Amino acid sequence: MYNVLIADDHAVVRFGLATLVNKQPEFKVVDEEANGTDTYLRVEQGDIDILIMDLSMPPGESGLITTKRIHDNFPKVRILILSMHEEQDFINRALHNGAMSYVLKSSSDDELLRALRKLMNGEAYVDQNIKLTTDDLAKINTDGTEVDLKGYASLSKREREVLPLVTLGYSNKEIAADLFISTKTVEAHKANIMQKLKLKNRAELIRYAIHNNLIDL
Template identity: 30%
Template sequence: MTTEATPLRIVVADDERMVRTALCSILNAEPDLEVVGEATTGAEALSVTRSLRPDIVLMDVRMPQVDGIRATEQILSAMDEPPRIIVVTTFENDSYVYDALRAGASGFLLKRAGADELIDAVRLVARSDSLLFPSAVRSLAAAYAGERATRAEADRLRARLSDREAEVLRLMAAGLSNAEIAERLFLGAATVKTYVAGVLAKLGVRDRTQAVVAAYETGFVSPS
Protein backbone atom coordinates (compact mmCIF):
# COMPACT_ATOMS: atom_id res chain seq x y z
CA MET A 1 0.00 0.00 0.00
CA THR A 2 1.37 3.42 -0.96
CA THR A 3 0.55 6.80 0.53
CA GLU A 4 0.69 10.16 -1.17
CA ALA A 5 3.39 12.57 -0.05
CA THR A 6 2.24 15.47 2.09
CA PRO A 7 1.80 18.56 -0.13
CA LEU A 8 4.08 21.54 0.35
CA ARG A 9 2.19 24.07 2.47
CA ILE A 10 2.33 27.63 1.13
CA VAL A 11 1.36 31.10 2.35
CA VAL A 12 0.81 33.81 -0.28
CA ALA A 13 1.45 37.40 0.85
CA ASP A 14 0.53 40.20 -1.57
CA ASP A 15 -1.54 43.35 -1.13
CA GLU A 16 -3.22 42.93 -4.54
CA ARG A 17 -6.21 40.60 -4.37
CA MET A 18 -6.07 39.68 -8.06
CA VAL A 19 -2.43 38.66 -7.75
CA ARG A 20 -3.13 36.52 -4.67
CA THR A 21 -6.09 34.88 -6.39
CA ALA A 22 -4.04 34.04 -9.47
CA LEU A 23 -1.13 32.64 -7.46
CA CYS A 24 -3.42 30.56 -5.25
CA SER A 25 -5.30 29.16 -8.24
CA ILE A 26 -2.10 28.07 -9.99
CA LEU A 27 -0.57 26.51 -6.90
CA ASN A 28 -3.69 24.73 -5.66
CA ALA A 29 -4.11 23.06 -9.05
CA GLU A 30 -0.98 20.98 -8.32
CA PRO A 31 -1.42 17.83 -6.21
CA ASP A 32 1.85 18.37 -4.32
CA LEU A 33 1.18 22.05 -3.48
CA GLU A 34 -1.39 23.58 -1.14
CA VAL A 35 -2.02 27.23 -0.24
CA VAL A 36 -2.90 27.20 3.45
CA GLY A 37 -3.07 30.95 4.10
CA GLU A 38 -3.00 34.45 2.62
CA ALA A 39 -1.78 37.85 3.82
CA THR A 40 -2.16 41.40 2.55
CA THR A 41 0.63 43.13 4.52
CA GLY A 42 4.04 42.19 5.84
CA ALA A 43 2.74 42.29 9.42
CA GLU A 44 -0.09 39.93 8.50
CA ALA A 45 2.39 37.67 6.71
CA LEU A 46 4.35 37.30 9.94
CA SER A 47 1.21 36.52 11.95
CA VAL A 48 -0.18 34.02 9.43
CA THR A 49 3.19 32.32 8.98
CA ARG A 50 3.77 31.93 12.72
CA SER A 51 0.27 30.49 13.10
CA LEU A 52 0.21 28.11 10.13
CA ARG A 53 3.93 27.20 9.88
CA PRO A 54 4.05 26.69 6.08
CA ASP A 55 6.96 25.25 4.13
CA ILE A 56 7.10 28.16 1.67
CA VAL A 57 6.04 31.82 1.74
CA LEU A 58 5.53 33.76 -1.48
CA MET A 59 6.23 37.32 -0.33
CA ASP A 60 5.49 40.47 -2.32
CA VAL A 61 8.59 42.62 -1.90
CA ARG A 62 6.61 45.89 -1.74
CA MET A 63 3.63 45.98 0.63
CA PRO A 64 2.11 48.65 2.88
CA GLN A 65 2.97 49.05 6.58
CA VAL A 66 5.70 46.38 6.63
CA ASP A 67 7.39 45.57 3.31
CA GLY A 68 8.53 42.16 2.18
CA ILE A 69 12.14 42.73 3.22
CA ARG A 70 11.26 43.57 6.81
CA ALA A 71 8.65 40.80 6.93
CA THR A 72 11.28 38.31 5.75
CA GLU A 73 13.66 39.41 8.52
CA GLN A 74 10.90 39.16 11.13
CA ILE A 75 9.78 35.69 10.06
CA LEU A 76 13.31 34.29 10.02
CA SER A 77 14.17 35.77 13.41
CA ALA A 78 10.85 34.89 15.09
CA MET A 79 10.67 31.19 14.20
CA ASP A 80 12.92 28.32 15.22
CA GLU A 81 12.16 26.47 11.97
CA PRO A 82 11.13 29.19 9.54
CA PRO A 83 9.82 28.51 6.04
CA ARG A 84 11.75 29.23 2.89
CA ILE A 85 10.74 32.58 1.44
CA ILE A 86 10.45 33.51 -2.23
CA VAL A 87 10.04 37.22 -2.79
CA VAL A 88 7.78 38.21 -5.67
CA THR A 89 8.65 41.36 -7.55
CA THR A 90 7.80 43.39 -10.64
CA PHE A 91 11.39 44.30 -11.50
CA GLU A 92 14.31 41.88 -11.70
CA ASN A 93 17.27 44.25 -11.32
CA ASP A 94 15.99 45.91 -8.16
CA SER A 95 17.91 46.76 -4.99
CA TYR A 96 14.82 45.68 -3.03
CA VAL A 97 15.23 42.16 -4.39
CA TYR A 98 18.89 41.98 -3.43
CA ASP A 99 18.10 43.38 0.01
CA ALA A 100 15.47 40.66 0.40
CA LEU A 101 18.03 37.99 -0.48
CA ARG A 102 20.44 39.51 2.02
CA ALA A 103 17.64 39.46 4.61
CA GLY A 104 17.27 35.71 4.14
CA ALA A 105 14.95 35.05 1.21
CA SER A 106 15.77 31.84 -0.64
CA GLY A 107 15.01 33.25 -4.07
CA PHE A 108 12.83 35.61 -6.06
CA LEU A 109 10.21 35.38 -8.76
CA LEU A 110 8.95 37.96 -11.23
CA LYS A 111 5.23 38.73 -11.19
CA ARG A 112 5.12 38.19 -14.94
CA ALA A 113 6.38 34.62 -14.57
CA GLY A 114 4.25 31.92 -16.13
CA ALA A 115 2.44 29.21 -14.23
CA ASP A 116 5.05 26.54 -14.95
CA GLU A 117 7.87 28.83 -13.84
CA LEU A 118 6.04 29.58 -10.57
CA ILE A 119 5.44 25.92 -9.83
CA ASP A 120 9.01 24.93 -10.68
CA ALA A 121 10.38 27.74 -8.50
CA VAL A 122 8.40 26.62 -5.45
CA ARG A 123 9.48 23.02 -5.85
CA LEU A 124 13.13 23.94 -6.45
CA VAL A 125 13.35 26.22 -3.41
CA ALA A 126 11.72 23.56 -1.24
CA ARG A 127 14.26 21.01 -2.47
CA SER A 128 17.15 23.49 -2.13
CA ASP A 129 19.72 21.61 -4.20
CA SER A 130 20.28 24.40 -6.71
CA LEU A 131 20.05 28.18 -6.94
CA LEU A 132 16.86 29.76 -8.24
CA PHE A 133 17.67 31.88 -11.36
CA PRO A 134 21.47 31.91 -10.83
CA SER A 135 22.21 34.32 -13.69
CA ALA A 136 19.81 36.87 -12.21
CA VAL A 137 21.37 36.50 -8.77
CA ARG A 138 24.81 37.08 -10.29
CA SER A 139 23.50 40.20 -12.05
CA LEU A 140 22.14 41.53 -8.77
CA ALA A 141 25.44 40.77 -7.06
CA ALA A 142 27.33 42.62 -9.77
CA ALA A 143 25.10 45.65 -9.27
CA TYR A 144 24.93 45.75 -5.48
CA ALA A 145 27.47 43.47 -3.76
CA GLY A 146 30.83 44.62 -5.08
CA GLU A 147 30.81 47.95 -3.28
CA ARG A 148 30.57 46.19 0.09
CA ALA A 149 33.39 43.67 -0.44
CA THR A 150 36.81 43.90 1.18
CA ARG A 151 39.85 41.64 0.87
CA ALA A 152 39.90 41.00 4.60
CA GLU A 153 36.31 39.76 4.54
CA ALA A 154 37.10 37.40 1.66
CA ASP A 155 40.11 36.03 3.53
CA ARG A 156 38.06 35.49 6.70
CA LEU A 157 35.40 33.56 4.79
CA ARG A 158 38.05 31.47 3.01
CA ALA A 159 39.73 30.61 6.31
CA ARG A 160 36.56 28.94 7.55
CA LEU A 161 36.43 26.47 4.68
CA SER A 162 38.48 23.50 3.58
CA ASP A 163 39.89 23.58 0.06
CA ARG A 164 37.11 21.34 -1.22
CA GLU A 165 34.39 23.35 0.53
CA ALA A 166 35.79 26.55 -1.01
CA GLU A 167 35.68 24.89 -4.43
CA VAL A 168 32.09 23.78 -3.85
CA LEU A 169 31.06 27.30 -2.77
CA ARG A 170 32.54 28.81 -5.94
CA LEU A 171 30.56 26.35 -8.04
CA MET A 172 27.40 27.06 -6.04
CA ALA A 173 27.93 30.78 -6.72
CA ALA A 174 28.31 29.97 -10.43
CA GLY A 175 24.80 28.52 -10.28
CA LEU A 176 25.60 24.80 -10.44
CA SER A 177 23.22 22.34 -8.81
CA ASN A 178 24.40 19.53 -6.55
CA ALA A 179 24.22 17.11 -9.47
CA GLU A 180 26.27 19.44 -11.69
CA ILE A 181 28.87 19.97 -8.95
CA ALA A 182 29.15 16.22 -8.50
CA GLU A 183 29.78 15.78 -12.22
CA ARG A 184 32.29 18.63 -12.34
CA LEU A 185 34.31 17.37 -9.36
CA PHE A 186 33.90 13.65 -10.07
CA LEU A 187 32.18 13.11 -6.73
CA GLY A 188 29.08 11.24 -5.63
CA ALA A 189 25.86 13.19 -5.10
CA ALA A 190 25.80 12.29 -1.40
CA THR A 191 29.37 13.57 -0.99
CA VAL A 192 28.50 16.89 -2.59
CA LYS A 193 25.46 17.20 -0.34
CA THR A 194 27.75 16.70 2.66
CA TYR A 195 30.14 19.40 1.43
CA VAL A 196 27.27 21.82 0.83
CA ALA A 197 25.95 21.16 4.35
CA GLY A 198 29.45 21.85 5.69
CA VAL A 199 29.64 25.16 3.83
CA LEU A 200 26.26 26.26 5.19
CA ALA A 201 27.19 25.30 8.74
CA LYS A 202 30.57 27.06 8.67
CA LEU A 203 29.09 30.24 7.19
CA GLY A 204 26.16 30.16 9.62
CA VAL A 205 23.53 30.35 6.87
CA ARG A 206 20.41 28.27 6.33
CA ASP A 207 20.45 27.66 2.56
CA ARG A 208 22.61 27.91 -0.53
CA THR A 209 21.19 31.28 -1.57
CA GLN A 210 22.49 32.84 1.64
CA ALA A 211 25.85 31.13 1.13
CA VAL A 212 26.08 32.57 -2.37
CA VAL A 213 25.10 36.06 -1.15
CA ALA A 214 27.84 35.82 1.50
CA ALA A 215 30.36 34.75 -1.15
CA TYR A 216 29.59 37.82 -3.26
CA GLU A 217 29.20 40.22 -0.33
CA THR A 218 32.66 39.43 1.01
CA GLY A 219 34.36 39.40 -2.37
CA PHE A 220 35.22 35.71 -2.03
CA VAL A 221 33.57 35.37 -5.45
CA SER A 222 33.72 38.23 -7.93
CA PRO A 223 30.45 39.24 -9.61
CA SER A 224 32.38 39.53 -12.88
Protein backbone atom coordinates (compact mmCIF):
# COMPACT_ATOMS: atom_id res chain seq x y z
CA MET A 1 0.00 0.00 0.00
CA TYR A 2 1.38 3.41 -1.05
CA ASN A 3 0.54 6.42 1.13
CA VAL A 4 -0.54 9.42 -0.95
CA LEU A 5 -0.63 13.11 -0.03
CA ILE A 6 -2.84 15.38 -2.15
CA ALA A 7 -2.01 19.09 -2.38
CA ASP A 8 -4.36 21.47 -4.16
CA ASP A 9 -5.87 24.80 -3.16
CA HIS A 10 -9.40 23.74 -4.19
CA ALA A 11 -11.26 21.51 -1.72
CA VAL A 12 -13.49 20.05 -4.43
CA VAL A 13 -10.43 18.98 -6.43
CA ARG A 14 -8.87 17.35 -3.36
CA PHE A 15 -12.12 15.49 -2.69
CA GLY A 16 -12.38 14.24 -6.27
CA LEU A 17 -8.75 13.10 -6.34
CA ALA A 18 -9.02 11.38 -2.96
CA THR A 19 -12.17 9.54 -4.08
CA LEU A 20 -10.47 8.35 -7.27
CA VAL A 21 -7.18 7.36 -5.63
CA ASN A 22 -8.80 5.55 -2.71
CA LYS A 23 -10.70 3.32 -5.14
CA GLN A 24 -7.36 1.87 -6.27
CA PRO A 25 -6.24 -1.06 -4.08
CA GLU A 26 -2.56 -0.07 -4.23
CA PHE A 27 -3.02 3.48 -2.90
CA LYS A 28 -4.37 5.23 0.18
CA VAL A 29 -4.78 8.99 0.62
CA VAL A 30 -3.49 9.72 4.12
CA ASP A 31 -3.72 13.51 4.10
CA GLU A 32 -4.54 16.67 2.13
CA GLU A 33 -3.01 20.16 2.07
CA ALA A 34 -3.94 23.43 0.39
CA ASN A 35 -0.63 25.28 -0.02
CA GLY A 36 3.07 24.70 -0.60
CA THR A 37 4.30 25.51 2.91
CA ASP A 38 1.88 23.10 4.61
CA THR A 39 2.62 20.46 1.98
CA TYR A 40 6.32 20.58 2.79
CA LEU A 41 5.65 20.44 6.53
CA ARG A 42 3.39 17.40 6.06
CA VAL A 43 6.01 15.59 3.98
CA GLU A 44 8.53 16.44 6.70
CA GLN A 45 6.42 14.48 9.20
CA GLY A 46 7.06 11.26 7.25
CA ASP A 47 5.00 8.30 5.92
CA ILE A 48 4.37 9.85 2.46
CA ASP A 49 5.28 7.72 -0.56
CA ILE A 50 3.64 9.71 -3.35
CA LEU A 51 2.70 13.40 -3.52
CA ILE A 52 0.07 14.58 -6.01
CA MET A 53 0.49 18.35 -6.14
CA ASP A 54 -0.78 21.35 -8.07
CA LEU A 55 1.79 23.97 -9.13
CA SER A 56 -0.38 27.01 -8.36
CA MET A 57 -1.72 27.13 -4.81
CA PRO A 58 -2.02 30.82 -3.97
CA PRO A 59 -1.37 32.54 -1.75
CA GLY A 60 2.00 31.16 -0.79
CA GLU A 61 5.11 29.43 -2.00
CA SER A 62 5.30 28.56 -5.69
CA GLY A 63 4.73 24.88 -6.39
CA LEU A 64 7.94 24.84 -8.40
CA ILE A 65 9.87 25.86 -5.30
CA THR A 66 8.00 23.37 -3.10
CA THR A 67 8.81 20.62 -5.60
CA LYS A 68 12.51 21.38 -5.43
CA ARG A 69 12.60 21.65 -1.63
CA ILE A 70 10.83 18.31 -1.20
CA HIS A 71 12.98 16.58 -3.80
CA ASP A 72 16.20 17.94 -2.30
CA ASN A 73 15.33 16.98 1.29
CA PHE A 74 13.07 13.94 0.79
CA PRO A 75 14.21 12.33 -2.48
CA LYS A 76 12.32 9.10 -1.77
CA VAL A 77 8.97 10.91 -2.04
CA ARG A 78 7.72 10.51 -5.61
CA ILE A 79 6.18 13.75 -6.86
CA LEU A 80 3.36 13.84 -9.40
CA ILE A 81 2.43 17.30 -10.63
CA LEU A 82 -1.24 17.64 -11.62
CA SER A 83 -1.61 21.08 -13.15
CA MET A 84 -3.61 23.29 -15.46
CA HIS A 85 -0.33 24.74 -16.72
CA GLU A 86 0.37 23.40 -20.20
CA GLU A 87 3.19 25.88 -20.87
CA GLN A 88 6.39 24.05 -21.69
CA ASP A 89 8.45 26.19 -19.31
CA PHE A 90 6.35 25.10 -16.33
CA ILE A 91 6.63 21.45 -17.37
CA ASN A 92 10.40 21.63 -17.91
CA ARG A 93 11.04 23.43 -14.62
CA ALA A 94 8.83 21.06 -12.62
CA LEU A 95 10.60 17.98 -14.00
CA HIS A 96 13.98 19.64 -13.56
CA ASN A 97 13.15 20.47 -9.94
CA GLY A 98 12.45 16.84 -9.11
CA ALA A 99 8.92 15.88 -10.18
CA MET A 100 8.81 12.32 -11.50
CA SER A 101 5.53 12.85 -13.33
CA TYR A 102 3.55 15.67 -14.90
CA VAL A 103 -0.14 15.24 -15.75
CA LEU A 104 -2.52 17.87 -17.11
CA LYS A 105 -5.78 18.56 -15.28
CA SER A 106 -7.49 18.57 -18.67
CA SER A 107 -6.55 14.91 -19.21
CA SER A 108 -8.68 11.88 -18.31
CA ASP A 109 -8.66 10.02 -15.00
CA ASP A 110 -6.94 7.13 -16.81
CA GLU A 111 -3.93 9.36 -17.46
CA LEU A 112 -3.57 10.12 -13.76
CA LEU A 113 -3.93 6.46 -12.80
CA ARG A 114 -1.39 5.46 -15.42
CA ALA A 115 1.05 7.98 -13.94
CA LEU A 116 0.44 6.68 -10.41
CA ARG A 117 1.15 3.09 -11.41
CA LYS A 118 4.35 4.15 -13.14
CA LEU A 119 5.44 5.94 -9.96
CA MET A 120 4.55 2.86 -7.94
CA ASN A 121 7.16 1.02 -10.00
CA GLY A 122 9.69 3.83 -9.64
CA GLU A 123 9.24 4.99 -13.23
CA ALA A 124 8.86 8.57 -14.47
CA TYR A 125 5.80 9.47 -16.52
CA VAL A 126 4.74 12.48 -18.60
CA ASP A 127 1.18 13.00 -19.82
CA GLN A 128 0.70 11.59 -23.33
CA ASN A 129 -0.69 14.97 -24.38
CA ILE A 130 2.67 16.59 -23.60
CA LYS A 131 5.36 16.40 -26.24
CA LEU A 132 8.94 16.79 -25.05
CA THR A 133 11.48 17.84 -27.64
CA THR A 134 15.22 17.26 -27.53
CA ASP A 135 15.61 20.87 -26.42
CA ASP A 136 13.10 20.33 -23.59
CA LEU A 137 15.03 17.28 -22.38
CA ALA A 138 18.25 19.29 -22.41
CA LYS A 139 16.63 21.97 -20.22
CA ILE A 140 15.25 19.37 -17.82
CA ASN A 141 18.60 17.64 -17.43
CA THR A 142 20.74 20.74 -16.96
CA ASP A 143 20.82 23.61 -14.48
CA GLY A 144 19.30 26.06 -16.93
CA THR A 145 15.77 26.02 -15.54
CA GLU A 146 16.62 26.16 -11.85
CA VAL A 147 16.10 29.32 -9.87
CA ASP A 148 19.47 31.01 -10.34
CA LEU A 149 19.58 33.10 -7.19
CA LYS A 150 22.67 33.14 -5.02
CA GLY A 151 20.92 34.87 -2.16
CA TYR A 152 17.94 32.52 -2.14
CA ALA A 153 20.21 29.49 -2.43
CA SER A 154 21.99 30.62 0.75
CA LEU A 155 18.78 30.57 2.81
CA SER A 156 18.33 27.70 5.25
CA LYS A 157 15.44 25.24 4.94
CA ARG A 158 13.50 27.03 7.67
CA GLU A 159 14.23 30.48 6.22
CA ARG A 160 12.73 29.33 2.92
CA GLU A 161 9.59 28.33 4.81
CA VAL A 162 9.40 31.66 6.61
CA LEU A 163 9.91 33.79 3.48
CA PRO A 164 6.50 33.25 1.78
CA LEU A 165 4.66 33.69 5.08
CA VAL A 166 6.40 37.03 5.66
CA THR A 167 5.53 38.25 2.15
CA LEU A 168 1.87 37.34 2.74
CA GLY A 169 1.74 39.49 5.88
CA TYR A 170 1.58 36.80 8.56
CA SER A 171 2.54 38.07 12.02
CA ASN A 172 5.49 36.63 13.92
CA LYS A 173 3.03 34.87 16.23
CA GLU A 174 1.13 33.33 13.30
CA ILE A 175 4.34 32.16 11.61
CA ALA A 176 5.59 30.69 14.87
CA ALA A 177 2.35 28.76 15.35
CA ASP A 178 2.35 27.52 11.75
CA LEU A 179 5.95 26.30 11.86
CA PHE A 180 6.00 25.21 15.52
CA ILE A 181 8.84 27.54 16.46
CA SER A 182 9.15 30.50 18.85
CA THR A 183 8.48 34.11 17.88
CA LYS A 184 12.10 34.96 18.69
CA THR A 185 13.23 32.31 16.21
CA VAL A 186 10.90 33.80 13.60
CA GLU A 187 12.44 37.24 14.19
CA ALA A 188 15.92 35.77 13.76
CA HIS A 189 14.94 34.03 10.52
CA LYS A 190 13.39 37.24 9.16
CA ALA A 191 16.55 39.20 9.95
CA ASN A 192 18.71 36.54 8.27
CA ILE A 193 16.49 36.54 5.18
CA MET A 194 16.72 40.30 4.75
CA GLN A 195 20.49 40.26 5.30
CA LYS A 196 21.19 37.40 2.90
CA LEU A 197 18.95 38.85 0.18
CA LYS A 198 20.26 42.38 0.82
CA LEU A 199 16.74 43.78 1.22
CA LYS A 200 15.60 46.61 3.49
CA ASN A 201 11.90 45.99 4.11
CA ARG A 202 8.90 43.75 3.40
CA ALA A 203 7.94 45.69 0.26
CA GLU A 204 11.32 44.90 -1.27
CA LEU A 205 10.94 41.27 -0.18
CA ILE A 206 7.54 41.04 -1.90
CA ARG A 207 8.95 42.46 -5.14
CA TYR A 208 11.88 40.05 -4.93
CA ALA A 209 9.63 37.03 -4.35
CA ILE A 210 7.21 37.93 -7.16
CA HIS A 211 9.97 38.79 -9.64
CA ASN A 212 11.71 35.46 -9.05
CA ASN A 213 8.49 33.35 -9.04
CA LEU A 214 9.00 32.27 -5.42
CA ILE A 215 5.35 32.82 -4.47
CA ASP A 216 1.88 32.65 -5.99
CA LEU A 217 -0.52 35.49 -5.16
